[in-house]
Each structure stands twice: as structure tokens, then as C-alpha cells.
Amino acid sequence: MTPEELSVLVKTTLAEAVDAGHITLETLPEDVRVERPKSRDHGDWATNIALQLAKPAGMAPRQLAEILSSRLAEHAQVTRVEVAGPGFINVTLDAAASGQLAHTIVEAGDTYGHNQALQGHVINLEYVSANPTGPLHMGHTRWAALGDALLRLLRASGAEVTAEYYINDAGSQMNVFAATVLAEIHGEDRPEGGYPGEYITELADTVAAQRPDIRDLPRQEAHGLVRELAYQAQLAQIRGTLESFGVHFDEWFSEKSLHDEGRIHAAIATLREQGHIDDRDGAVWLRTTDFGDDKDRVLIKDDGEPTYFAADAAYYLSKRERGFSEKMYILGADHHGYVGRLKAMAACAGDDPARSIEILIGQLMSVKGARLSKRKGNVIALDDLIEWLGTDALRYTLARYPADSPIDVDPDVLQSKTNDNPVFYVQYAHARACNAARNAEAQGVDHSSFNAAQLNHPREEELLAHLATFPVTVARAAELREPHRVARYLEDLAGAYHAWYAKCRIAPSTLDDGTVEPVTELNRTRLWLNSATSQVLRNGLALLGVSAPEQM
Structure with missing residues (x-):
């Protein structure tokens, strides 16, 4: 049961x-x-x-x-x-009722652990959203791992979720980015405030290859062309890095589209209808203090230019117009100030911020011995971290801790093949279960019969108890937005499996005279339990975006 x-x-x-x-x-x-x-x-x-x-x-x-x-x-x-x-x-x-779970899990396969705790929730989950002016670096790594793990958990718990990347492709940083690449094309010094790193040279070469006439164009025309071509090349590189990290976004939303399609002024009109807009000192203000913000926010400056907050408001309303009743943001530790203003903005738009918007603030990570990347420009690049430590080790470690706790990653531990390395410990349990199944099947043990009542050894009762809590763990982790609960569960399950494996044989024993005992119903039933355990380990690792190797 x-x-x-x-x-x-x-x-x-x-x-x-x-x-x-x-x-x-x-x-x-x-x-x-x-x-x-x-x-x-x-x-x-x-x-x-x-x-x-x-x-x-x-x-x-x-x-x-x-x-x-x-x-x-x-x-x-x-x-x-x-x-x-x-x-x-x-x-x-009843022992048989408990043991029956092994059969249930194997029959359910990849869907065991899925639940309907969040059925009916329609969520837009936005995370990473780095500026497309350079490669992703270590500061983005944790949000990529956590965001994707949370996405998987929410979906496994019945929610309808769209993963979205907000491309900050508007504003002054894009002009500085274009000016930096254009200067490199012309062999000039980097402009003041320009972006460092050898990747700028690579982008300049890419643009020049696409447009050999770029050096002959008028400066202003060339600037606009470089802005677009270098941006597309850098965005493609970001997409590739995320895909290599196992992170896929359903939607890539352009901030520039908010400006080009008039959505910012449409958003201001909507907010004005709600009665929380003031025109004063030549600017347009949103009275977010009506809903607890520490100060009102400017939407349109006195020179007629919209602020970043105006784009934030338009983006929020865009999500609402696209049918997302719940908007979830994963932001870095330097964005604490955004919580109050975004919730107040949602209230100004006529929504209940307690239901319509959720903001998760996380702490940064550090890696002992990590070196800055000259090519990427004085940052520790995500590509380099993947090559150095591996996707599995990084993703598991980053999902293993609450988002609001700082992490100092020890490469020596992550690269070790010992029980001190949590991801190795869990993956080894899965590989061991797969190997145990292969050995048992080689001796004639199969799934042709199952008698739940025979799973009555204390270690079997303990293992079944752990297996039974997996769906509850998944649902709770999704409800609380805490993927680390799944990682810690997997470590406990791996421990219970190793203890069971040491006490309960799956394959028949070889006697002193070299003969092998006949296959019994207990052997077959234990194979079901072994298969159930490997299935849950595999399902749990998949929720964290981590592979489940069959041999190590």
C-alpha cells in the first residue's frame, strides 16, 4: 500500500x-x-x-x-x-501490503513519485536571465541548476509550468557591448566601460566573417549591425552552454520587444486604470508605497525615457496576458530589494501578490581553486566549470543545499570516488542495483513471480519504508520550492539500499561443493525490490537533472 x-x-x-x-x-x-x-x-x-x-x-x-x-x-x-x-x-x-509497494513501483516505472499536489497551477518560472553580453559564469550556475530542478519537481507534482529566459537585450549595456565588438573589429582600444575578455575577439571575427564589408560601413550603421550580429552569436553561445548543462527553456522572451511593440506604454495605461499612477515633476510614478514598498517607483523619467522598472512592470503584465496565473522568479542575493517593489507592482496591477507572484532569493556559490577565465573576461565561466567538475557533480551539489544558504564547493570531494562524495554515493547505489540485477538474471532469477509477504526482513522493511515516502518527498519539495529535499532523500535511500544489499541476497547462493541453490520465489521477489530501488534512485536523480549510470 x-x-x-x-x-x-x-x-x-x-x-x-x-x-x-x-x-x-x-x-x-x-x-x-x-x-x-x-x-x-x-x-x-x-x-x-x-x-x-x-x-x-x-x-x-x-x-x-x-x-x-x-x-x-x-x-x-x-x-x-x-x-x-x-x-x-x-x-x-500488513507485511504483504507493505511489500506490494515493490511491485507497484516497478509497474509505475518513470512515473513513480509523480503526484497531483499542484494540479491546476499554471506557472511561469523565470530564472538565469543573464545579459546577452558575455558567457554565462559561476554566478549563473546555481540558478541554472536550481531553476531546472524546481521546474522538474513542479511538473512532477502536476503543475503546468513554462520555463522562461528573459533576455536583457535593451538598454545601454547593449550599446556598450556593440561598441566593444566594433572597436575590436577596427583594431581600436576598448571603449570606456567596455567588456573585457578574448570572447570579444571571437565575436568580432564572427561578425566580420558574416559581413566582410563591416569595416567600410558608416560608423553608426556598423554599430547597429554589430549590435545585432554579435548579440545573436552570444545568445547562441549561452543557449549551447545551458543545453550542455541539461537546462532547456521553453520561452526566450526579449526585453527589446516590450519597447518595440509598445507594451511598456500599454502597461502604464493598465496601471493608470487601476488608480496607482501619479504624474509629478515631469515624470510618471507608480505609487508602490500604497502596498508596502519603501518608496514610489519612476516608470517614465522626466526626459521621456522608460526606466528598467517600467520594463519589469510590462514584463509582469505580459506574463499575465499570456495566461500565467502564477509568476515565479529566481533571483540572486543582490536582488533582495526587488522583492518589495515587484510584489507592490503586482498589487498595483490589481493582483493578489500572495498568489500571483513568488520571488525566490538565493545565495551565491564559490569553488575552491577555481581560476578566472581570460577568454571569458575575468570570470569563472560555466563552460569551464562543466569541463572541470562535470555536469552531474555540479548539478547534484547545487541542488543539495537550500537556495538561501551559501555554498563553497570543494572540487576534491566532487571528483572523489568515495562515500564522502554525495553524488558518487547515490549514483553508485544505482549502479550497484543494476549490477545486482544483471548477476541475478545471469543465474536465472527473473520477475516471473512475486510474493510480497516474503519481504519481511528488517532491512527490507526499512528499505520499503524509504521507497514509500518518495512521492510525499517530491510533493513536499515542490510545494516548498526545495529541491534539496530530494537530494537528501536519495542519500538516505542509498544508505538503506546498501544496508539491505549486505544482508539480503538476491541471487541464489553457491554451496561449498560448487553447486548453486535453486532459484526460489524469495529470489524473484527480492529482484522486484532491487528493481524498485533502482527505479526510485533513477527517478530522483532525473528530478535533479543528474544521470543514473548503470555501471561505475
Whole structure:
């Protein structure tokens, strides 16, 4: 029995008690959460549903819990039900009901762990969004890994999510970028504030190859042409880097389009209709202080030019117009000031910021011994990190910690093939399970039979308990926006698997005389459990964008 099936059983039991008149409730809860108790002595699963419903039911929590527990105890797959503390219900399942999970997981395959916790949520998830004026560097690495892991978690939990990259292709930085590349084409010194790095030379060569006449064009015409060609080349390089890191975006949204298509002025008109626009001192202001911001924000300066915040407002409204009821941003530690103003802007647009916009602020990472890239321009480039440490090691490590905690990555640990390296530890568990399956199958063990009741060894009970919590872990990680919960779960599961592997043989034993014991139903059933474990390890690693090697 899976946690989801037990949850349904508790809800069904509650409905039956209400129908019988033993409990009075106007409405039943949409779902019932079951969790692993801290101590296995308290059973396999626990629920606090009696505590939640006591007040609306008009009865003491323990009284309600006793009614439910007596009914649950009658179920064939339940061995024992106890009421603990103020009204917790602890459930111990029949061994066969617990063991059946191994069969369920193998049958579910890649979909095991998927759930509907966020069904109905339509989310635009924006992350990375680096300026297209240079290669991605270490400052973008963590957001790429975290954003993509969160995307996978949200989708696995039933949400409809679009991954979006906001291209900052408008503003003065693009003109400086074009001027830098054009100066390189003409063999001139880099302009003041220009971009350093040998990649500028590469871009200049690319542009010159596309337009051999570039040096002969009038300066202003050449500047505009270089701006576009160098931008497209740099953006293509960014896309390639992200794809090599396993990160794919559904939408690449151009900031420039907001200006070219008149969306900024349309957004200001929308905000004006909501009654939060002021015209003063020759400028256009949005009264974000109406909703808790520390100061009002200028949308149009007194010289008639829109501000970056005006583009932010237009971009937000564009997302709303495209049907995204929830807008999620992943921003760096230097963007704390954006939280208040963006939420206030959403409120000025007539939305409920508690529901329509979510901003995740993360801390930066550092890597011991990482060297600046002369070619990329005094940065530690993501391409270099991938080549040095590998995609799997980077992605797993960056997903393993809460976003709001700084990370100092130790390359020696990430490159080691020991249990001190968490990604190696988890990947090795998967490879070991695959190898165990190959060895067992070579000795004639297959999936032709399954007897859940035989999975009664204490190590098997522990392993099954870990496997059962995977869907709950995925749902919780998605709800809390915390991919690190999946990484830590995988490490616990790997530990439980290694302990089981040491005590419970899958393949038949070889006797002292060299003969091999016949294949039994226990061997076959344990192969199912082994396969279930490798499936969950594989599913969990996939949620983090990490591979699951079959041999190491």
C-alpha cells in the first residue's frame, strides 16, 4: 500500500463515519496527509487528521481519532492502529501490503513519485536571465541548476509550468557591448566601460566573417549591425552552454520587444486604470508605497525615457496576458530589494501578490581553486566549470543545499570516488542495483513471480519504508520550492539500499561443493525490490537533472 492509497483509505473511512452519523462534518478535506513517524515503534504511517477536524466536528481530537482508528483497524491491509498523544493516529500495515509497494513501483516505472499536489497551477518560472553580453559564469550556475530542478519537481507534482529566459537585450549595456565588438573589429582600444575578455575577439571575427564589408560601413550603421550580429552569436553561445548543462527553456522572451511593440506604454495605461499612477515633476510614478514598498517607483523619467522598472512592470503584465496565473522568479542575493517593489507592482496591477507572484532569493556559490577565465573576461565561466567538475557533480551539489544558504564547493570531494562524495554515493547505489540485477538474471532469477509477504526482513522493511515516502518527498519539495529535499532523500535511500544489499541476497547462493541453490520465489521477489530501488534512485536523480549510470 502506497502513502497515497493509505491517504485515500483514511479519507474513505472518514466519509463512512460521517455517513453513519458518528462524526458530523459539513465538508470533507480534499486530501489527508500521512507521514512517516519519527520512530518505527509508532507504526509505519501517522496522520493528524483528527487534530485538524476536531474543531469543525465539535468533538475532542482523541474521540474523533478513536472512531477513525476502530474503523481503519478492520481493513485487511492494516495490522494495527493506535491513537497517540492528543489525537495522532499511527497505522501499521500488513507485511504483504507493505511489500506490494515493490511491485507497484516497478509497474509505475518513470512515473513513480509523480503526484497531483499542484494540479491546476499554471506557472511561469523565470530564472538565469543573464545579459546577452558575455558567457554565462559561476554566478549563473546555481540558478541554472536550481531553476531546472524546481521546474522538474513542479511538473512532477502536476503543475503546468513554462520555463522562461528573459533576455536583457535593451538598454545601454547593449550599446556598450556593440561598441566593444566594433572597436575590436577596427583594431581600436576598448571603449570606456567596455567588456573585457578574448570572447570579444571571437565575436568580432564572427561578425566580420558574416559581413566582410563591416569595416567600410558608416560608423553608426556598423554599430547597429554589430549590435545585432554579435548579440545573436552570444545568445547562441549561452543557449549551447545551458543545453550542455541539461537546462532547456521553453520561452526566450526579449526585453527589446516590450519597447518595440509598445507594451511598456500599454502597461502604464493598465496601471493608470487601476488608480496607482501619479504624474509629478515631469515624470510618471507608480505609487508602490500604497502596498508596502519603501518608496514610489519612476516608470517614465522626466526626459521621456522608460526606466528598467517600467520594463519589469510590462514584463509582469505580459506574463499575465499570456495566461500565467502564477509568476515565479529566481533571483540572486543582490536582488533582495526587488522583492518589495515587484510584489507592490503586482498589487498595483490589481493582483493578489500572495498568489500571483513568488520571488525566490538565493545565495551565491564559490569553488575552491577555481581560476578566472581570460577568454571569458575575468570570470569563472560555466563552460569551464562543466569541463572541470562535470555536469552531474555540479548539478547534484547545487541542488543539495537550500537556495538561501551559501555554498563553497570543494572540487576534491566532487571528483572523489568515495562515500564522502554525495553524488558518487547515490549514483553508485544505482549502479550497484543494476549490477545486482544483471548477476541475478545471469543465474536465472527473473520477475516471473512475486510474493510480497516474503519481504519481511528488517532491512527490507526499512528499505520499503524509504521507497514509500518518495512521492510525499517530491510533493513536499515542490510545494516548498526545495529541491534539496530530494537530494537528501536519495542519500538516505542509498544508505538503506546498501544496508539491505549486505544482508539480503538476491541471487541464489553457491554451496561449498560448487553447486548453486535453486532459484526460489524469495529470489524473484527480492529482484522486484532491487528493481524498485533502482527505479526510485533513477527517478530522483532525473528530478535533479543528474544521470543514473548503470555501471561505475
